[in-house]
Amino acid sequence: MKNDAVRIKAENLTIAYGDFVLMKNLNFEVENNDIFIIMGGSGCGKSSLLRILTGLQSSPTGRFLIDGMDFSHSGENRRAELMRRCGILYQSGALFSSMTLGENIALPLQQYTDYSPKLIKELVDLKLSLVGLRGFADFYPSEISGGMAKRAGLARALALDPEILYCDEPSAGLDPISSRLLDDLILDLNQSLGTTFVIVTHELASIFAVGTNSVFLDAETKSIQARGNPKELLRNPPNEKIHNFLTRGEKTHG
Amino acid sequence: MDFNYKQNKEELILELSGSFLNYDNEKVKESLYAAAEDSGVRIITVKAGGLQKWDSTLVVILCRLVEISRRRKIRYDFNGLPVHLQRLIELAFSVDRKPAHDEPEQLPFLENLGTKGLNIYGDVKKGLHFMKDCFASLGRLLTFRAVFRRIDFLFALEDCSYRAVGIISLVSFMVGLILAFVGAIQLKTFGAQIYVASLVAIAMTRIMGAIMAGVVVAGRTGASYAATIGTMQVNEEIDALKTMGVPVTDFLVLPRLSSLIISMPFITLLADAMGIIGGGVVGVLMLEISPEEYIKYTQNALNMKNFLVGIFHGFVYGYVIAVCGCYYGINCGRNADSVGVATTKAVVSSIVWMIVVTGIITAVMEALKI
Numbered sequence: 244m245k246n247d248a249v250r251i252k253a254e255n256l257t258i259a260y261g262d263f264v265l266m267k268n269l270n271f272e273v274e275n276n277d278i279f280i281i282m283g284g285s286g287c288g289k290s291s292l293l294r295i296l297t298g299l300q301s302s303p304t305g306r307f308l309i310d311g312m313d314f315s316h317s318g319e320n321r322r323a324e325l326m327r328r329c330g331i332l333y334q335s336g337a338l339f340s341s342m343t344l345g346e347n348i349a350l351p352l353q354q355y356t357d358y359s360p361k362l363i364k365e366l367v368d369l370k371l372s373l374v375g376l377r378g379f380a381d382f383y384p385s386e387i388s389g390g391m392a393k394r395a396g397l398a399r400a401l402a403l404d405p406e407i408l409y410c411d412e413p414s415a416g417l418d419p420i421s422s423r424l425l426d427d428l429i430l431d432l433n434q435s436l437g438t439t440f441v442i443v444t445h446e447l448a449s450i451f452a453v454g455t456n457s458v459f460l461d462a463e464t465k466s467i468q469a470r471g472n473p474k475e476l477l478r479n480p481p482n483e484k485i486h487n488f489l490t491r492g493e494k495t496h497g
Numbered sequence: 498m499d500f501n502y503k504q505n506k507e508e509l510i511l512e513l514s515g516s517f518l519n520y521d522n523e524k525v526k527e528s529l530y531a532a533a534e535d536s537g538v539r540i541i542t543v544k545a546g547g548l549q550k551w552d553s554t555l556v557v558i559l560c561r562l563v564e565i566s567r568r569r570k571i572r573y574d575f576n577g578l579p580v581h582l583q584r585l586i587e588l589a590f591s592v593d594r595k596p597a598h599d600e601p602e603q604l605p606f607l608e609n610l611g612t613k614g615l616n617i618y619g620d621v622k623k624g625l626h627f628m629k630d631c632f633a634s635l636g637r638l639l640t641f642r643a644v645f646r647r648i649d650f651l652f653a654l655e656d657c658s659y660r661a662v663g664i665i666s667l668v669s670f671m672v673g674l675i676l677a678f679v680g681a682i683q684l685k686t687f688g689a690q691i692y693v694a695s696l697v698a699i700a701m702t703r704i705m706g707a708i709m710a711g712v713v714v715a716g717r718t719g720a721s722y723a724a725t726i727g728t729m730q731v732n733e734e735i736d737a738l739k740t741m742g743v744p745v746t747d748f749l750v751l752p753r754l755s756s757l758i759i760s761m762p763f764i765t766l767l768a769d770a771m772g773i774i775g776g777g778v779v780g781v782l783m784l785e786i787s788p789e790e791y792i793k794y795t796q797n798a799l800n801m802k803n804f805l806v807g808i809f810h811g812f813v814y815g816y817v818i819a820v821c822g823c824y825y826g827i828n829c830g831r832n833a834d835s836v837g838v839a840t841t842k843a844v845v846s847s848i849v850w851m852i853v854v855t856g857i858i859t860a861v862m863e864a865l866k867i
Contacts, residue, residue: 340832358554362521365557372560372589385832404552435585 248274250407250439255305256295258288265291266465269305271458273407278433278440278453280473283460284488289443290334292460293411296441297331298322309407327355330400332410336392338384344371344395345380351402370398374428390421397428401436408432410442414449426452447491451477459485502529507539511562513555514547520554529558533565541566544577551582560589627824630746631754637747638755644747654756657718661764665713669768672709673697673775681784690784694791695798697776703803704855706769707810711818714757714764715847719822722753723843726826727836735827750823757815765811769804802867810858814851821847 251273258266265288273279281289294300296307298314306315309325317325338347348367352358358366371377374394384392393413400408413429414422426449432438433453444450450457454473461468461484469476469485480486500520502511509532533541541562559575563586566573575583604612637643680696726749729735738745773795780786822843829839 340834356519358519358521359523361523362554362557365561366553369553369557369560369589373585375591377589385830431584431588435581435588437581 249311250275250277251279251296251307251309251441252311253296253305253307256292256302256307257304258291258295259303260291264465265462266460267304269458269460269467271467271470273439273441274456276433276437276439278429278442278455280450280454280457281441281443281460282445282450282457282473282488284445284462287460287462289445289460290411293409293441293443297329297409298326327403328405329407329409330403330405332393332396332400332408332413334411334415336384336389336396338392338395338399340384343381343383344376344387344398347384347395348380348399348402351399355403366402370401371395373401373432374398375424390417390425393417393421393425394428397425401432401438404436405438407439407441410440410444412444412446413442414444414446419448422446422449423452425449429453447489450489459488500525502532504532504535504538507537509533509535509538509541511541511543513543513545513551514549516550517548517555518550518552520558526558526561530561530565533562534569539571541571541573542577543573543575545579545582546577548579556582556585556589559586563590623828624824627746627827628820630744631750631820631823634744634746634751635754638751643751644743645751646748649748650752650756653753654760656721657714657757658760658763661714661717661760662767664717665710665764665768666771668713669701669706669709669771670775672705673701673772673777674779675775676700676705676772677776677779678783681779685784690780691786691790691794693776693780693784694786694794697780698773698795698798699803701769701772701776702799702807704807704810706772707765707807707814708851708855709772710761710764710768710811711814711851712848714761714814715818715821715844715851718757719818719847720840720844722819722822723826723829723840724836726823727829727839730827730829731831731833731836745827746823749827750819753823754816754819757819758812759815761811761815761818762808765808765814769807806858806862806867810855813854813858817850817854818847821850 249272253269253271256266256269257264258269269292281292283289291300295302302315306313308314309328312321312325314322314325338344339350342350345364345367348370349363352363352366356363367380368377371379374397376391376394376398379387379391379395384395387395397410397413400410410429413425417425429440429442430453433440440453442449442453450473457470457473457476458467459469459476460466469481473489476485477489480489500511500513500517500522502509504510511529532538543559543562559578559582563573563575575586578586634643638645676697677693680693681690684690684692684696726735729749735745735749738748777788777791777795780791781788825839825843825846829835
């Protein structure tokens with residue numbers, strides 16, 4: 244029976260580069276309205292897993308489903324249709340440097356909708372307002388800071404009102420205040436738009452601030468070592484490795 | 498979707514129901530905004546009891562109503578909206594700072610001219626300074642004080658020498674072929690087609706071999722230098738070198754400059770030979786000159802003076818291409834676009850400077866009767 248609450252379901256996924264296997268038999272479910280964190284140490288395959296979930300890389304085994312529809316084995320048209328419902332925030336923002344922020348956000352709207360130029364402009368202004376960049380439509384990516392570029396990238400990812408938003412290391416390279424503001428924004432968007440977030444990160448502050456569910460990838464065993472709410476995992480770590488990760492390896496005093 | 502509004506004395510009531518998705522009816526929206534602007538309206542109320550689904554096209558309309566209310570200093574009551582939607586509108590207005598985006602100042606004509614002149618002067622000064630740094634690096638190389646990795650030099654040498662053999666051979670062969678064809682059309686009318694051999698030999702060895710080699714190397718190697726060093730600039734690798742106290746010209750320019758200076762004379766030799774062979778193909782196959790005769794006339798036309806002038810051109814072109822490629826790479830901006838711009842500038846300026854330098858060398862040779 245199809246569970247309507249499940250947005251993404253991964254079944255036996257493998258992350259591999261040629262013969263080199265990073266992760267195997269990955270099974271997890273992302274529920275509707277979740278802020279799902281994919282965490283783990285450096286080089287464990289978090290970003291590769293995100294590449295698989297966004298169709299940029301294929302998994303040699305298994306499959307994953309979006310709203311019950313098989314993404315892994317779909318044809319190009321079905322994939323495009325499913326990806327139309329997803330937005331992606333890349334680690335660096337990945338804004339097109341030759342376009343203004345407004346043009347960056349307008350691009351998916353021009354590509355996928357029949358909206359009039361006036362409505363597209365209004366939507367661009369709205370998306371920029373939502374990420375706190377009202378009035379920055381005519382700025383080029385080179386004219387704004389790293390934190391602003393991340394938020395502009397988020398505005399572009401939100402352009403088509405995605406149901407699922409993938410974020411690759413959203414707080415990487417940001418100062419603590421900008422990082423916190425971005426976390427607040429993710430929470431706001433999750434609550435107001437009902438967007439499901441899948442976030443790859445190893446920033447502990449962000450994990451605890453926004454995460455409602457998570458998986459912990461372990462490079463040594465090449466498998467998921469823990470799953471659940473990050474705060475709950477911190478309270479009751481299933482093993483020493485998770486405890487060390489979530490407490491930055493700091494010893495408890497007292 | 499249903500979208501109705503009505504005015505009840507001082508209150509403008511907007512009623513929403515059904516699924517409000519992809520709404521783009523400009524006419525209805527404008528009439529709603531006009532009603533909200535009516536001086537009689539003192540409060541805007543939104544009722545959305547039957548609203549099922551909505552997207553950003555609805556948020557755009559509601560945000561516009563908030564803007565109008567705020568500007569006109571009238572009240573708005575959005576309590577009838579779903580809580581999430583109210584939160585989203587709140588979020589859209591939570592940060593309201595105006596970015597400082599300075600418009601470029603319009604200067605008077607004379608000031609504009611002067612500024613442009615000063616900019617050109619600055620660029621020329623920067624270019625000359627870079628050339629001075631390159632000469633200084635070459636000086637350090639000759640006195641064994643230069644800081645660079647031998648492997649970088651060998652890689653650069655490999656790239657601009659034997660890896661370029663195929664393309665240089667093909668282009669030069671075709672140029673020899675074309676020269677012979679063009680020459681033959683005129684010479685045939687005098688029955689002097691045998692002099693095609695002399696024409697091709699002199700033209701290729703004196704200048705054409707070097708020019709063709711230079712153009713191909715500028716497009717191939719010069720562009721690669723600008724793109725590689727430009728990408729290093731984008732990745733802050735050049736900043737890292739500077740802060741480590743490593744001279745950038747020694748570490749990045751010298752391996753490329755020295756390898757191109759060394760290889761270009763040999764590449765020019767190859768271009769000369771392939772051009773002569775190309776001309777020979779036309780002479781023997783199309784003009785029915787016997788191979789022995791073609792070789793004899795070619796040998797008679799070849800002389801050491803022309804030959805050395807061609808090699809010298811190749812040497813100078815090597816310097817010009819390497820300096821242009823590295824200069825634009827080092828002065829590249831910080832984004833992906835600027836790498837493309839740097840590469841284009843490197844190739845264009847290499848070719849322009851090659852032509853300028855050829856003019857200067859020719860004038861000097863003429864004055865010296867070489």
